[in-house]
Amino acid sequence: MFEAFYELSRSPFSRDVPPSELYESAILEETLGRLEYAAERQWFAVVTGDCGTGKTTTIRRFTEELDAAKFKVLYLSDSKLTPRHFYKGLLEQLGCESKFYRGDAKRQLHREIELMRGIHGL
Known part of the structure; x- marks a missing residue:
């Protein structure tokens, strides 16, 4: 109109x-x-x-x-995320299956980020 x-x-x-x-x-x-x-x-x-x-x-x-080629943007839009679902959501965007426990998923995310930085230069 x-x-x-x-x-x-x-x-x-x-x-x-x-x-x-x-x-x-x-x-x-x-x-x-x-x-x-x-x-x-x-x-x-x-x-x-x-x-x-x-x-x-x-x-x-x-x-x-x-x-x-230099940057990877991860986007979560859920305002009621628990820490476990925060890590799960980010790992899924990186193409990884998240570990169940929050601490394990956190370490897994850190490892993936370090791989992106060190190997891929992202």
Whole structure:
């Protein structure tokens, strides 16, 4: 309805908006800068915020600029994760079957990350 009224070619409020076409707000630029800082140092980063504030969209925008040969982005969006499911979710994204116990899964994740860094340079 509003697309026709404003003569838009597509809805500006959908998830399929290309990240390169997002509004470049000061907050977006600050967040992207912080994520870049963490990525350059091979740190983990956590983005938090209220529902609908653009966390996922910001991460989509950030990952679009990363060199896939150098970086591996792991994304979990469940706000009620237990530590065990946190490790399980990350290991699954790396293509690994997670150990059952949290401590074992944590060590397994650390090992996989060190392999990515040392062997693959990710």
